[in-house]
Amino acid sequence: xxxxxxGLRIADFTVHAAGPFCTHMLAQLGAEVIKVESAHRPxxxxxxxPVYGRMGAATFDQVASAKHSIRLNLKHPKGIALAxxxxxxxDVAAESFRPGVMxxxxxxxxxLKAVKADIVMLSVSSSGQTGPHSYFAGYAPLFGAWGGLGxxxxxxxxxxxxxxxxxxxSVGLHAAMAVMAALHRxxxxxxxxxxxxxAREVASAAAGEALLEAAAGHTPRRWGNAHPRMSPHGVYPxxxxxxxxxxxxxxxxxxxxxxxxxxxxxxxxxxxxxxxxARHTARVELDAIIAGWxxxxxxxxxxxxxQEAGCAAHPSWATPQIAGDAHLRARGAIVDAPEPDGRIRAxxxxxxxxxxTPPRGIWRGTPQLGEDEDRVFGELLGLDRAxxxxxxxxxxxx
Amino acid sequence: xxxxxxxxxxxxxxxxxxxxxGVAAAAAGRLLATMGAEVVLxxxxxxxxxxxxxxxxxxxxxxxxxYLAAGKRSVVVEGEEALHALLATxxxxxxDTPLDQRALLGLDAAVIRRRHxxxxxxxxxxxxxxxxxxxxxxxxxxxxxxxxxxxxLPNGLSVELFPDRPPLKIAGHFACxxxxxxxxxxxLSALWTGTGQFVDVSVQDAALAVGAFAIQRLGDGSVxxxxxxxxxxxGVLQCADGHVELLTLEERQWQGLVKxxxxxxxxxxxxxxxxxxxxxxxxxxxxxxxxxxxxxKVEDLVARAQELGVPMARYNTxxxxxxxxxxxxxxxxxxxxVPGVGSLPVFTAPMRFGPDALSLAGPPPLGADQALxxxxxxxxx
Numbered sequence: 001x002x003x004x005x006x007g008l009r010i011a012d013f014t015v016h017a018a019g020p021f022c023t024h025m026l027a028q029l030g031a032e033v034i035k036v037e038s039a040h041r042p043x044x045x046x047x048x049x050p051v052y053g054r055m056g057a058a059t060f061d062q063v064a065s066a067k068h069s070i071r072l073n074l075k076h077p078k079g080i081a082l083a084x085x086x087x088x089x090x091d092v093a094a095e096s097f098r099p100g101v102m103x104x105x106x107x108x109x110x111x112l113k114a115v116k117a118d119i120v121m122l123s124v125s126s127s128g129q130t131g132p133h134s135y136f137a138g139y140a141p142l143f144g145a146w147g148g149l150g151x152x153x154x155x156x157x158x159x160x161x162x163x164x165x166x167x168x169x170s171v172g173l174h175a176a177m178a179v180m181a182a183l184h185r186x187x188x189x190x191x192x193x194x195x196x197x198x199a200r201e202v203a204s205a206a207a208g209e210a211l212l213e214a215a216a217g218h219t220p221r222r223w224g225n226a227h228p229r230m231s232p233h234g235v236y237p238x239x240x241x242x243x244x245x246x247x248x249x250x251x252x253x254x255x256x257x258x259x260x261x262x263x264x265x266x267x268x269x270x271x272x273x274x275x276x277x278a279r280h281t282a283r284v285e286l287d288a289i290i291a292g293w294x295x296x297x298x299x300x301x302x303x304x305x306x307q308e309a310g311c312a313a314h315p316s317w318a319t320p321q322i323a324g325d326a327h328l329r330a331r332g333a334i335v336d337a338p339e340p341d342g343r344i345r346a347x348x349x350x351x352x353x354x355x356x357t358p359p360r361g362i363w364r365g366t367p368q369l370g371e372d373e374d375r376v377f378g379e380l381l382g383l384d385r386a387x388x389x390x391x392x393x394x395x396x397x398x
Numbered sequence: 399x400x401x402x403x404x405x406x407x408x409x410x411x412x413x414x415x416x417x418x419x420g421v422a423a424a425a426a427g428r429l430l431a432t433m434g435a436e437v438v439l440x441x442x443x444x445x446x447x448x449x450x451x452x453x454x455x456x457x458x459x460x461x462x463x464x465y466l467a468a469g470k471r472s473v474v475v476e477g478e479e480a481l482h483a484l485l486a487t488x489x490x491x492x493x494d495t496p497l498d499q500r501a502l503l504g505l506d507a508a509v510i511r512r513r514h515x516x517x518x519x520x521x522x523x524x525x526x527x528x529x530x531x532x533x534x535x536x537x538x539x540x541x542x543x544x545x546x547x548x549x550x551l552p553n554g555l556s557v558e559l560f561p562d563r564p565p566l567k568i569a570g571h572f573a574c575x576x577x578x579x580x581x582x583x584x585x586l587s588a589l590w591t592g593t594g595q596f597v598d599v600s601v602q603d604a605a606l607a608v609g610a611f612a613i614q615r616l617g618d619g620s621v622x623x624x625x626x627x628x629x630x631x632x633g634v635l636q637c638a639d640g641h642v643e644l645l646t647l648e649e650r651q652w653q654g655l656v657k658x659x660x661x662x663x664x665x666x667x668x669x670x671x672x673x674x675x676x677x678x679x680x681x682x683x684x685x686x687x688x689x690x691x692x693x694x695k696v697e698d699l700v701a702r703a704q705e706l707g708v709p710m711a712r713y714n715t716x717x718x719x720x721x722x723x724x725x726x727x728x729x730x731x732x733x734x735x736v737p738g739v740g741s742l743p744v745f746t747a748p749m750r751f752g753p754d755a756l757s758l759a760g761p762p763p764l765g766a767d768q769a770l771x772x773x774x775x776x777x778x779x
Contacts, residue, residue: 004587021610029587050674053620060617062610130753133724137709141633145643145711148719152569154556159634160641160713161552161566164627165611170572171748173579173608178749180586181433185408185751193408193751201730201748204719206568206575208465208745209453214716215731215742216455225539225567228452233539235548235564244564246548248537312524312535316543316565319612319621330529333603334613345617348610351577351603352584353526355507356595359587 003030003360008183011083011090012036012067013074013107015043017140017165018199019096019124020063021172026092026179027066028350030360034086034376035067037369038074039398046369059339061366062347063172069367070376071397078396080106085381088115091186092179096124099134109194118192120182124175128198138199140167147203152210155224163203170206171199229276231283232258232290235316238299244316245299247290247306255279257309261302262293338365373397407434408751412589414490415440415481416470417505419447421538421571422601423494423522424466425578426585430490431469432747432756438770439467440475440484445764456739464736467761468744474765478504482513484771490518490585497523497533507596516594520585522577526600536601542573545605546612550624554633557624565624573605580604630680634713635691641713642696644687644703649673654706659690734760 008031012023020035020043027033037043045061048054072086073079084107087093093112095102102108102123109121123129126138127146136142144150144163153161175197182195204211210220227233230249238245249255255276259265267273267289272282279286294302299315306313315321323346328334337347350359377383377397391397412435416427424446431437439446448463455461475481481504485491491514493505500506507527510519521527524536525544542548543565551566577599584597606613612622632644646652652673656665664686670676676683691699696712703710712718719725720743731743732755746756 004591017611021608025583050677052615052618054618058614058618060614062614127724128728131724131727136704137707138711139645139647139709141643141645142709142711145641145713146719148714148716149569149572150643151641151713151715153566154552154569155560155563155566158552158559159555159636161556161568162554162628162633162643163568164550164553166547166568166572166605166608169608169610170576170579173576173583173604174748177429177579177583177586178433178751180583180590181408182751184412184586184589185410188411195749195751196753197749198728199748201728201745204730204745205748206572207570207716209462210570211716211719211731211745212461212465212736212742213453213455214720215744216461216736216739218453218455218461220453220716223569225564227537227539230537233537235539235543235566237564244543244549246540246543248539250535250537254535307531307534310535312537312540314534314536314540314544316549317546318549318623319546319616322546322606323613323616327525327529327531328603328606331526331598331600331603333600333606346613347617348607348613349603351580351599351607352587353528353598354584354588354595355597356593357588357591 003028004354004357005030008032008092009090010034010092010094011086013093013095014124015096017063017168018171019094019175021169022122022124022175022179023094024063024066025173025176025350028359028361033067034372035064035069035367036072036083036086037069038071039369040073042369045366058366060337060345060347064366065337065347066360066362066364067367068372068376069369070373071370073396073398074105076394076396078391078394082381082391082396083107084111084115086376087112087119089380090116090119091183092120092122094122098137099123099125099129113192118186118190120179120186120192120195122175122179122195122197124171124197124199126199128201129196140164143167143171143199143203146200148207148210149203152207152220152222154222156222167199167203171197171202174202226283229280231279232286234287236291236294238294238297238302238315243299245294245297245302246314246316248312250312254311257311258306261305261309261311262290264289332361335362337362340365407432407756409433409435412436412490413488414438414492415484415488417493417495420494421462421466421574422577423492423581424448425575426492426520426522426581427470428466428468429578429582429747430585432758437470438484438767439470439472439762440481441472441764443474443476449764459736459738464761465744468734469758470762471767471770472762472764473767473771475771480771485510485514485517488517489589490520492520492522492581492585494522497527511594511596514594518585518588518594518597520581520597520599522581522599524601526603527598538571538574539567541601541605542567544602545573546609547605550612550622550627553624554628556634561625573601576608577601577604580607630677631684631687635688637691637694637696637699640696642691642700643711643713645709651708652676654708658703658706658708662686729755732758734758736760737763
C-alpha cells in the first residue's frame with residue numbers, strides 16, 4: 001500500500017455522490033476503503049440511469065473507483081453482525097443515509113463505539129444529524145437552495161440558479177477533511193467521535209461573507225459575472241460559436257497589461273477609467289470596449305497573451321478541452337483510468353500533490369460487486385469458505 | 399492578544415502560519431482554525447489585501463476578511479528572519495505567494511525544506527506550483543471557467559430565459575473555497591505521515607475535482623452543456639413571493655407531487671404513467687407545474703411538499719438563513735466581535751465533531767498578537 005493514509009481502513013456504507021466522493025478522496029490518498037453494498041440494494045451506478053441516458057450499469061464510476069467491494073445484507077441480523085465485525089477492524093465508519101437509519105439498523109454511533117471504542121464515525125446528510133429539518137431528504141439543487149448559494153448565483157435580473165454535482169462533491173471533500181481532523185485528535189487523545197457533515201451548510205460555507213453582510217444589515221446582491229471591486233471582470237464573447245474568454249483585472253499591472261494587449265494604451269489616460277473605483281463605476285461602458293476586442297479573438301490565444309502581460313485570463317472551457325489539457329495532465333488532475341475491458345478513459349485525480357508521500361491515486365477502476373470478499377471476509381474477518389457459504393445461503397451475504 | 403476561545407476542536411495543539419492574499423489559502427486557514435488549530439496570519443506591515451476586499455460592512459471593514467479570518471491570530475512580520483522564527487514553531491505553512499516572488503521572501507520550497515525539514519509546506523496557487531501554467535494569474539471568475547463548471551452554468555430556468563448570455567460563475571468564491579478545503583485535506587494528510595513535505599494545491603484542480611461528474615459523463619459518451627443538462631421537469635419554480643427548487647427523481651416522489659398539485663387530470667394521462675415516457679414530456683409537464691406554482695406562497699408550498707415527501711426547498715436569501723429555525727437549532731452562527739462594526743453572528747463551519755457546533759472568535763486586528771512573535775523569538779533563541 002502507498003500514499004499518506006496507507007494503513008488506515010474505512011468501512012464505507014455511503015451511497016450516491018456526496019459520501020462516496022469523500023471515501024474516494026481518502027482511498028486515493030491511500031486508505032483501504034471497503035465499500036459495503038448488497039445485490040438487493042446496489043449503489044446507483046450499478047443500475048440504469050435513464051435520466052442521463054444510461055441504460056445499464058456504469059462500467060466506470062469515479063466515486064466508486066480505488067475502493068474494495070463486499071456484499072452485506074443490512075436487513076439481516078447476521079449481516080449487521082458482520083458489519084460490526086468489519087467496523088471493529090476499521091479506523092473510520094462512513095455513512096450517508098438519512099439521519100436515524102443507521103441507528104435503526106443497529107449501526108448507530110453508540111453501537112459502533114461498543115465494538116470499536118475509538119471509531120471515527122462519519123455521517124453525511126442533507127441537513128445534518130440534529131435540528132427540526134434533519135429528516136428532510138435532499139439532492140444537490142436543494143442543498144444549494146437551502147444554503148443560500150443558489151439564491152446568490154444567477155444573472156442580476158434573473159432567477160436563482162440550480163447547483164448540481166459540484167455541490168455533492170464539495171460536501172464529500174469537506175467530509176474527507178473533517179475525517180482527517182478527527183483522526184488526528186484520535187491519535188493525540190485516543191478519543192473517536194461522530195463527525196456530522198451537513199450538505200446545506202456546505203453551501204452556506206461558500207457564501208459566508210454574504211451571510212455576514214446580511215447580519216450587518218446590508219442586502220447582499222446577485223453579482224452575476226461582475227465583481228464588487230474589479231473591472232474589467234467577466235466572461236466576454238470570443239471568436240467562434242459559444243466561445244468565451246474570462247478576464248479579471250486585479251490591479252494596475254493587470255490593467256496596463258490588458259490595455260497593451262488590446263492595443264488601447266490611450267485608455268490609461270482616459271479620466272473615465274483613471275482609477276479602479278472609476279473603472280468600476282463605468283464598468284458597463286468598459287465591458288463594451290473589452291467585448292469589442294474579445295469578439296475578434298481566439299479565446300486560447302488571447303488568454304495566453306493577456307497572461308503574458310500580467311492580466312488574469314482563461315477561456316471558459318467545455319469538458320473535452322479539460323480532459324485533453326496538457327497542464328492538467330502534467331499535474332495529475334486529469335488521469336487515465338481503466339475500464340473493465342482494458343479501455344482507458346479520462347478521470348479526475350486527487351487535487352493535492354504531496355512531495356514525499358505521493359497519493360496512491362486511482363489504482364483500480366470500479367470494483368465488481370463483492371469482488372474483494374476473499375480478502376475482506378476471508379483474511380480480515382477470518383471466515384472460512386464453509387462459513388461464508390452458509391451466510392450466503394441464509395441471505396446475510398447477498 | 400486577540401480573543402481566541404478555549405473550546406477544544408479536534409486540531410487543538412497544531413500551529414499553522416498563513417500567508418494569504420487570496421481566498422483559497424485564507425479558506426484553508428479558516429477551516430483549520432475553526433477545527434481548533436492555532437492559525438497565525440503572518441502579515442506585511444500594510445496587512446493582507448483581504449482586509450480591504452469588498453463586500454464592506456462599515457468604514458473599511460471587509461465582510462470577506464472578517465469571515466475568513468475569524469478565529470485567527472495576526473502578527474506583522476518584517477523581514478525573512480522573523481518569518482523563519484515563526485515557522486520554526488509551526489506544523490503547517492500555508493502560502494499563496496506567487497512563484498516568482500517566493501525566493502525574494504525566503505519562501506521557496508528548497509529554503510523551507512532546508513530550514514524547516516519537519517514543516518508541512520502547503521502552496522495554494524490559481525494553477526498550482528508546477529505544470530505549464532504554474533505562473534499564470536487567476537481570479538475566481540477565471541478559475542471556475544478553467545475547471546468546467548462555469549461553462550455549464552446557468553442551467554434550467556435561467557438559461558431558458560437568457561439563452562444568449564455568457565455562461566455564469568457561481569456566486570462568491572466557490573472554486574477558491576474548494577481549494578481551501580483541498581489544501582486543508584492535503585495538509586492534514588501530509589501531517590499524518592509525520593514527514594515534512596511540500597503540498598501543491600491548485601484552485602483549478604480542486605474545482606475540477608468537485609466537477610468530476612462532467613468528466614464521468616464524457617467518458618460515458620456525453621458532452622454536457624448548460625442548455626441541455628437541466629432536469630426534464632421541476633427545477634427552479636417561481637412562486638408568488640420567491641422561488642423554490644423542486645426535484646422528483648423517484649416514482650413515489652412524483653406520486654407525491656401529483657397529490658400536491660391536487661391530482662389534476664393532465665397528470666393522470668396514461669402517457670405519464672411510465673417514468674421514461676414521462677421524462678419525454680418534460681417540457682409540457684413543466685409548463686403545467688410552473689403555472690400551478692406561481693400562485694403559491696413559498697412557505698405554504700414547501701410545508702405541504704415536505705408532508706407529502708416531495709423534495710422541495712425554498713431558495714433562501716442570506717437573511718432567511720440567519721432567521722432559520724433549523725439553523726438556529728443547530729447553532730451554526732457564532733457571535734463574533736468585528737472591529738469597527740460590533741458583535742455579529744458569523745457562519746462557523748459545515749462540520750462538527752459531536753452534537754455541538756464548533757465555536758469561533760472574531761477576526762484579529764492587524765498585529766494583535768505581536769507578542770506571539772517576540773515569545774517565539776525568545777523560545778527559538
